[in-house]
Amino acid sequence: MNHTNTISGDSTDRVDGRDKVTGTAKYTAEIPLPNLVYGVLVGSTIAKGVIKKIDTSAAEKAAGVISVITHKNSTKLFGLKKSKTAKKLDLGLRVFHSKDIVFNGQPIALVVADRLEQAQYAASLVKCTYEQAPHTTDFGTHLDQARPSSSKWLSDTKRGDVTAWSNAPFKVDQAYTTPQEVHNPMEMHSTTAIWEGDEKLTVYDKNHAVQDIRDTLAKALKLEKEQVVVNSEFIGGGFGSGLRVWPHTFAAIIAAKMLKRPVKVSVTRPQMFTMTGYRPATAQKVSIGATKDGKIVGIKHEAIGQTSEYEEFAESVTGITKMLYACPNLETNYKVLPLTYSTPIWMRAPGEATGSFALETAMDELAYSLNMDPVQLRKKNYAETHPDDNKPWSSNHLTECLIKAARQFDWEARKPEPRSSSDRDWWVGTGMAVGSWGAWRAPATARAVLDSKGNLLIQSATSDMGPGTSTTMVKIASDASGIPMGKIRFELGKSNLPPSPGQGGSVTVASVGSAVYDICTEIKQKLLDIAVETLGETYKEAKIEDVFLINGKMGIKGKPASLVTFADLMEKKNITEVEATKTSSSGEEGGKYAFYSFGAHFAEVYVHKYTGAVRVTRFVSCVDAGRIMNNKTASSQISGAVVMGIGMALMEEQHMDHQHGRLVANDFAGYHIPVQADVPNIEVIFVDKADPYLNKMGAKGLGEIGLIGAAAAIGNAVFHATGKRVRNLPITPDKLI
Amino acid sequence: MKLFQYHRPTDTQSALDLFQKNEGAQYIAGATNLLDLMKKDIVAPDHLIDISRLPLNSIQNGPLGVTIGALALNSDVAMHQIITQQYPLVAQALLAGASPQLRNMATVGGNILQRTRCPYFYDIAMPCNKRQPGSGCGAKEGFNRMSAIFGASDSCVAVHPSDLCVALAALDATITVKSAKQERIIDFKDFHRLPGNTPEKDNILEKGELITSITIPKNNFTKFHNYMKVRDRASYAFALVSVAVAFEIKDSVILDARIALGGVAHKPWRAYEAEAYLKGKSDSENSFKAAAALVVKEAKPLTHNAFKVKMAEQTVLAAMLAIFN
Numbered sequence A: 001m002n003h004t005n006t007i008s009g010d011s012t013d014r015v016d017g018r019d020k021v022t023g024t025a026k027y028t029a030e031i032p033l034p035n036l037v038y039g040v041l042v043g044s045t046i047a048k049g050v051i052k053k054i055d056t057s058a059a060e061k062a063a064g065v066i067s068v069i070t071h072k073n074s075t076k077l078f079g080l081k082k083s084k085t086a087k088k089l090d091l092g093l094r095v096f097h098s099k100d101i102v103f104n105g106q107p108i109a110l111v112v113a114d115r116l117e118q119a120q121y122a123a124s125l126v127k128c129t130y131e132q133a134p135h136t137t138d139f140g141t142h143l144d145q146a147r148p149s150s151s152k153w154l155s156d157t158k159r160g161d162v163t164a165w166s167n168a169p170f171k172v173d174q175a176y177t178t179p180q181e182v183h184n185p186m187e188m189h190s191t192t193a194i195w196e197g198d199e200k201l202t203v204y205d206k207n208h209a210v211q212d213i214r215d216t217l218a219k220a221l222k223l224e225k226e227q228v229v230v231n232s233e234f235i236g237g238g239f240g241s242g243l244r245v246w247p248h249t250f251a252a253i254i255a256a257k258m259l260k261r262p263v264k265v266s267v268t269r270p271q272m273f274t275m276t277g278y279r280p281a282t283a284q285k286v287s288i289g290a291t292k293d294g295k296i297v298g299i300k301h302e303a304i305g306q307t308s309e310y311e312e313f314a315e316s317v318t319g320i321t322k323m324l325y326a327c328p329n330l331e332t333n334y335k336v337l338p339l340t341y342s343t344p345i346w347m348r349a350p351g352e353a354t355g356s357f358a359l360e361t362a363m364d365e366l367a368y369s370l371n372m373d374p375v376q377l378r379k380k381n382y383a384e385t386h387p388d389d390n391k392p393w394s395s396n397h398l399t400e401c402l403i404k405a406a407r408q409f410d411w412e413a414r415k416p417e418p419r420s421s422s423d424r425d426w427w428v429g430t431g432m433a434v435g436s437w438g439a440w441r442a443p444a445t446a447r448a449v450l451d452s453k454g455n456l457l458i459q460s461a462t463s464d465m466g467p468g469t470s471t472t473m474v475k476i477a478s479d480a481s482g483i484p485m486g487k488i489r490f491e492l493g494k495s496n497l498p499p500s501p502g503q504g505g506s507v508t509v510a511s512v513g514s515a516v517y518d519i520c521t522e523i524k525q526k527l528l529d530i531a532v533e534t535l536g537e538t539y540k541e542a543k544i545e546d547v548f549l550i551n552g553k554m555g556i557k558g559k560p561a562s563l564v565t566f567a568d569l570m571e572k573k574n575i576t577e578v579e580a581t582k583t584s585s586s587g588e589e590g591g592k593y594a595f596y597s598f599g600a601h602f603a604e605v606y607v608h609k610y611t612g613a614v615r616v617t618r619f620v621s622c623v624d625a626g627r628i629m630n631n632k633t634a635s636s637q638i639s640g641a642v643v644m645g646i647g648m649a650l651m652e653e654q655h656m657d658h659q660h661g662r663l664v665a666n667d668f669a670g671y672h673i674p675v676q677a678d679v680p681n682i683e684v685i686f687v688d689k690a691d692p693y694l695n696k697m698g699a700k701g702l703g704e705i706g707l708i709g710a711a712a713a714i715g716n717a718v719f720h721a722t723g724k725r726v727r728n729l730p731i732t733p734d735k736l737i
Numbered sequence B: 001m002k003l004f005q006y007h008r009p010t011d012t013q014s015a016l017d018l019f020q021k022n023e024g025a026q027y028i029a030g031a032t033n034l035l036d037l038m039k040k041d042i043v044a045p046d047h048l049i050d051i052s053r054l055p056l057n058s059i060q061n062g063p064l065g066v067t068i069g070a071l072a073l074n075s076d077v078a079m080h081q082i083i084t085q086q087y088p089l090v091a092q093a094l095l096a097g098a099s100p101q102l103r104n105m106a107t108v109g110g111n112i113l114q115r116t117r118c119p120y121f122y123d124i125a126m127p128c129n130k131r132q133p134g135s136g137c138g139a140k141e142g143f144n145r146m147s148a149i150f151g152a153s154d155s156c157v158a159v160h161p162s163d164l165c166v167a168l169a170a171l172d173a174t175i176t177v178k179s180a181k182q183e184r185i186i187d188f189k190d191f192h193r194l195p196g197n198t199p200e201k202d203n204i205l206e207k208g209e210l211i212t213s214i215t216i217p218k219n220n221f222t223k224f225h226n227y228m229k230v231r232d233r234a235s236y237a238f239a240l241v242s243v244a245v246a247f248e249i250k251d252s253v254i255l256d257a258r259i260a261l262g263g264v265a266h267k268p269w270r271a272y273e274a275e276a277y278l279k280g281k282s283d284s285e286n287s288f289k290a291a292a293a294l295v296v297k298e299a300k301p302l303t304h305n306a307f308k309v310k311m312a313e314q315t316v317l318a319a320m321l322a323i324f325n
């Protein structure tokens, strides 16, 4: 593919920034609707068993209460009626369709009232008794019960001699764990459901895959896709939690159907920990063998990930180990361990975030056992092609990432010995790690309408969960078309817009960006066609590459006389706008190359000698994500991911009480994420070189890459500072004193 | 949240009367703790008596020391000249707590009376003797990483979460409380209780009594003092362990020493034995080390909080050493 390198990476402010900070932008739970009533979910207080008796009488009598919905009186939905159907359609929990309790905090009732506060109070009056069954919630003590994943897209790998690592002269063979983590975007999940008769359903739902959600709902309700509309225009963060239909959405749909009026169900912060997914805990073992000069001869990476007892969730924890380093001999193995919790879901850099922690910590351990610089070790084992199938990389600038980040960080100045540097009461250490993330592209369609005044509207059913998609798309459109950003509007977040993939896996810019790019060319072509038809000579021989748009006019490069206003052109055809719709997908290059983004992270930490407190004091990330479309939003993506990496390394952990099979401290007082004081100045560098094959813009994805390896870099720095290797995240002070 | 009636008196006597007259009444000041507890159905008062308009927010020096009105805001106290110059340990402790937004709302009285942050207390689906006497202690056999290492009982292992109180304990403050019948002055060390068999009682305040002020006696600790807080992140988290230390030193000899700890017991924890040990000793690392070891001598950790013993010892030592570095 020829990448036409026309997108400038300049920093551009967010097109919706002002709306968001002034409150003009309405998030899902804020959308005002006539006749709206409020539903509040009641969660189970046991982990496993069946509901014996649920007493809703007091709640029903409370002021303002319209209805209390439970499994006893709920309207039954096609997809949830039978557990077989629910499984087949991948609908998750059969909320209000069964008396079975499968996790603690599972929704067992929805109290609907005129006002939110009335529903909240009445929800506290619902009483439930259960017949309890034994639950299994302790991940660490049940690892022997893990079973192979039934996932079709994940596979275990054996390459060459799988015992090679153990015969190597230098080796690492260690176990690592990462805890259950929770997304906790700022905006909490919420769904408002509106039925028009039994035939048409509109939902306002916080998600970042409007068409996937629509498709699932249509199947669950046995409706045609056209009968279901899903809107999610502004999103206050998602991180993957908005990629499936959750129980609260079905609850809202059920209630709205039963009450024949719009019902809103918002999830509370504590409920966010049980009702909308989380990152599964992992237990991993990494074994690496190397020669004396640091060449890796074999790797074995085993991982166990947590899933629920009623569904399987699987993610690619070992995927990164299959491709990051040249290594002829490899074995990877992934298993799942069903526990009595709700089902996990994708959380930013799913699989790779946790897998890279184990792999990149092990690499650091290997570097120390070799007495070799960890950066050198990575360079030494750079894979020239994808080690699995020898496919060439579409582009791989990992080495450049290492060089640039190391230079910016002043890695050279480092004394390699652990515990070799201190500042007053603090040990000082530095560490690094690398990461990679598959760069994908899915088919996406965009529709564009250019009016005679030069306003360009582009539509596609993608989402903007925070990365600044609207801004990037407007920028791509502006650079591709020549129309100023201020005259372009990008419409997203509605399921009835032209098809687009959900926002996950860092595919948006590569996929939707391509569609936007192509549709701009298409609009130009249409204008050119009109010019050829109506203006005669001037445009007859004009090539599309030479045509440009500027200030509401079209022209041919080097021919000032060719300039013609859109208005004049359209008038000639007696039209008021030019419209086009086009689907873009990758060509045959898709199969020829291995597509990945890469990153290198360097961290400096201070560890208090007496208290074990850790502060990250410097962080440098250099990322190869192809060409950068908008430096400002791209940098924000990476620094945001690094902040998440700081959280992952130092504090994020969902605690549980295994006696009750219940989460404890599941709120922001108990579940810590970084605050400003935990975040140093994060320096983000981009290689900013076009990927020649993924799409015309040369952009690869960058939503996840900033997180992958970040926690390992911090952990490695902690080791360098203190000489203590913490293999179980998070690295809280108690593990260092 | 249950419906309640709201009252907003403007003088102390009316507040006390309103409490007497109304069954199920509770005072509310900055609301930063009580409102959360109400929203989570942990407490459900029928009458809220908003005391935030009472004229009890002055900060004044008197012959005995400084007297701080119970309704003075945490942020105002932390910035007040008398406090920053003569009682800097108090300012330091205050600023280690919560966030600026919370400190702008939180009052001194409310801070002293804030409830534990034990997660079992906060989840009404879990057992907690402090919230619901007789229901059991969830933390003792459950998740107890944040729990007490001193003075706990079979019925409760919760800790008092305040930072300010650790400094007040170290400085031998007194609390003035008023009821319809009388006014009394309570020594800070006697104010909060250990849980025993009645963990539902955090302190010895009687029903309807209002804290009107606290007094911190004059001291010679302005030069050598420190408040050090260890937590799971750099700011805005409750203490794993916090330490207030203060010394009066002449010619390298310790004349008076104060050591109090937070996050380790049901009440701000004074380390009297270590204090006594230090008196007359030199201000050397060895003295501090020995004192720090004494601080944790009687510690009784649970399954998940054994680290607190070492952390407490080392934080005491670090807090002391930092004064002289």
Ligand SMILES: Cc1cc2nc3c(=O)[nH]c(=O)nc-3n(C[C@H](O)[C@H](O)[C@H](O)COP(=O)(O)OP(=O)(O)OC[C@H]3O[C@@H](n4cnc5c(N)ncnc54)[C@H](O)[C@@H]3O)c2cc1C
Pocket: A669, B026, B027, B028, B029, B030, B031, B032, B033, B034, B035, B051, B070, B071, B074, B096, B097, B098, B099, B102, B105, B106, B107, B108, B109, B110, B111, B112, B113, B114, B161, B162, B163, B164, B209, B210, B211, B212, B236, B237, B238, B239
């Ligand atoms: C997210 C968060 C983080 C926090 N972090 C910290 C921290 O790190 N360190 C720390 O020390 N604190 C912390 N706090 C606690 C905070 O300091 C207290 O909530 C605050 O001090 C309470 O003061 P208030 O005026 O808001 O009390 P309120 O919530 O109004 O009242 C609390 C209790 O005191 C009673 N009360 C109040 N004033 C009087 C009075 N004069 N006489 C009698 N009874 C009275 C009320 O009836 C109520 O029972 C945190 C709080 C939150 C919400």
